[in-house]
Amino acid sequence: MNDINTQPSILTIENLSIAYDKDKLAVKNVSATIKKNAITAIMGPSGCGKTTLLRAMNRMHELYPNISTTGQIRLYDENIYDMSTIKLRRKIGMVFQRPNPFPTLSIYDNVIAGYKLNGIKLKRSERDEIVETSLKNVTLWDEVKNSLHKKGNFLSGGQQQRLCIARALAFKPDVILLDEPTSALDPIATAKIEDLLIDLKENYSIVLVTHNMSQAARISDNAMYMYMGELIEYDETTKIFTNPKETSTQNYITGRFG
Amino acid sequence: MNQTNILAGKKVTELIPDLFSGRKLKDRLFLIGIVIFSLLTISMVVLIIGSMILKGYHQINWAFFTQSPPDTFQAMMAKMSGKTIPGGIINGITGSLYLVGIASLIAIPFGVLIGIYLYENSKKKYAGFIRDITDVLQGVPSIVIGLIVYLWVVVEITHGYSVLAGSVALAIMMLPLIIRSTEESLKMIPDTLKEAAIALGTPYYKVVMRVLIPSSFSGLMTGILLAISRILGETAPLMLTTLGNPAINWNIAKPVSAVPLLIWQFYNDPNMVDLIWSSSLFLMGFVLLLNILSKWIAARQK
Missing domain, CATH: 1.10.3720.10 (MetI-like)
Incomplete structure (x- = not known):
């Protein structure tokens, strides 16, 4: 890990351990820094703790019962476990495996749902601006600009997922967390989302959990490999895929297991 | 082994139609049963609603929705002269x-x-x-x-x-x-x-x-x-x-x-x-x- 340390970082994970039901450690003593304006991929076999690690970055993991967390994660210099979840989740947005737009809200209201649900008042012009730029950012504007006030259930899966990314972008976050965002989508929709993520990293830092190694190879700058809750290796993606230091990583990359 | 003994001496075509008509018969009987019972249930509802309408419709008028019930004497007078009962509910x-x-x-x-x-x-x-x-x-x-x-x-x-x-x-x-x-x-x-x-x-x-x-x-x-x-x-x-x-x-x-x-x-x-x-x-x-x-x-x- 030489070059990776020289890049400016945005999130610092320090000795993070997360346990379910007292003894079952899902994440074991992980330390790493997430780099600014980069796509960081988290890879590993099922149950390796990658989703828990991702969710810990905006404290969504606290929804699970009987969870205990030690160590810390800092956003710039602020420990996220000392921040209010409202403030934290405005700065670190999240996109889920399956597109989950709010079925009772229009496309327009879905984009500004974060403001609406938190009761943050906006002027009409501000609202319009946020909706337009967010939808343009996810290249959905041209497809929906004439039906902004309709409910979004006629959108395709890929469009819905882009709407969900727009919803996360509307808060102008620093970091966007994506939990296997394309696993429910077809290859064309997947390609669109991947292109989108590469565009978005200019202004945002992105952390991506993926099952799909070729996706990680295609779009990520840095990659983590996790196994049994431990962070085995974290380096630039090209190094991970061409010259991994650990044999466990090598085995996973070459498809010998996982 | 036993199977071959049972089937011995019979042609396949003899066996199939038997089995087939038996199943079809059961299927039909079952269907008829379901139709009869569901018709019985429906007819209850139809009979209830029907008798309500037949016996009640001539009392339903504007007064029915706007006035209080008559006293028993008024009702008796109306009944004896063959009119509808005045008043409503x-x-x-x-x-x-x-x-x-x-x-x-x-x-x-x-x-x-x-x-x-x-x-x-x-x-x-x-x-x-x-x-x-x-x-x-x-x-x-x-x-x-x-x-x-x-x-x-x-x-x-x-x-x-x-x-x-x-x-x-x-x-x-x-x-x-x-x-x-x-x-x-x-x-x-x-x-x-x-x-x-x-x-x-x-x-x-x-x-x-x-x-x-x-x-x-x-x-x-x-x-x-x-x-x-x-x-x-x-x-x-x-x-x-x-x-x-x-x-x-x-x-x-x-x-x-x-x-x-x-x-x-x-x-x-x-x-x-x-x-x-x-x-x-x-x-x-x-x-x-x-x-x-x-x-x-x-x-x-x-």
Whole structure:
């Protein structure tokens, strides 16, 4: 890990351990820094703790019962476990495996749902601006600009997922967390989302959990490999895929297991 | 090995048609059975509605919806001269709406909140306890609920039969229905929706108020409307709590009439028998309308 340390970082994970039901450690003593304006991929076999690690970055993991967390994660210099979840989740947005737009809200209201649900008042012009730029950012504007006030259930899966990314972008976050965002989508929709993520990293830092190694190879700058809750290796993606230091990583990359 | 012995000496074509006609016969018999029983069920409904309409329609007129019932002498005079009975059941209609309105005001907030609690804490022991109690409450005979409310409200609070007492009795009957339907319709919402709202930093009570409840609105409404249509026809608890009133009443501490109470009173007066049918027709039509409305709401949201 030489070059990776020289890049400016945005999130610092320090000795993070997360346990379910007292003894079952899902994440074991992980330390790493997430780099600014980069796509960081988290890879590993099922149950390796990658989703828990991702969710810990905006404290969504606290929804699970009987969870205990030690160590810390800092956003710039602020420990996220000392921040209010409202403030934290405005700065670190999240996109889920399956597109989950709010079925009772229009496309327009879905984009500004974060403001609406938190009761943050906006002027009409501000609202319009946020909706337009967010939808343009996810290249959905041209497809929906004439039906902004309709409910979004006629959108395709890929469009819905882009709407969900727009919803996360509307808060102008620093970091966007994506939990296997394309696993429910077809290859064309997947390609669109991947292109989108590469565009978005200019202004945002992105952390991506993926099952799909070729996706990680295609779009990520840095990659983590996790196994049994431990962070085995974290380096630039090209190094991970061409010259991994650990044999466990090598085995996973070459498809010998996982 | 044995199989070859059984089949020995028989051609395949001899075996197949036998088996085939046997199955077809069973299938047909079963179908005929189902059709007969379902026709029997349907004919009950058709007969009930039909006889209500036939016996009740000629009493349904403007006065029926705008006037209070006649006294027994007026009814007797009309009957002897072969006219329709004058007057109507406006005191019962307003009374029923008043009672159901107050009962809903009491039962809906409680029921929905308890339903949300059960959904959120479904695995806790206390939630299981509440669920069992709810089932018990649903099984309590309505006359018993009437008696208890008589003791608690009629004797202790309003010192006499009253709208409040009747509403409390009806609210107790509505509660289990609303609690269960709230819990069930919340369970239908995918967890991903909840996560989406939480990931936007939404405080939990706002997730409930602004995401969960709107998303399950049709289920909630259906449950509430069914609960209302269930209590609209309740008579026994009302006899012990609001008694009845020959005139329209809006005072919550005074007795009021209700359509099922009127039906019972008409039944006890040989001169008023004709009004039973029209009142029943009205009551049933209203309940039917609520049922159709709830089905429509449920279908529209899909």
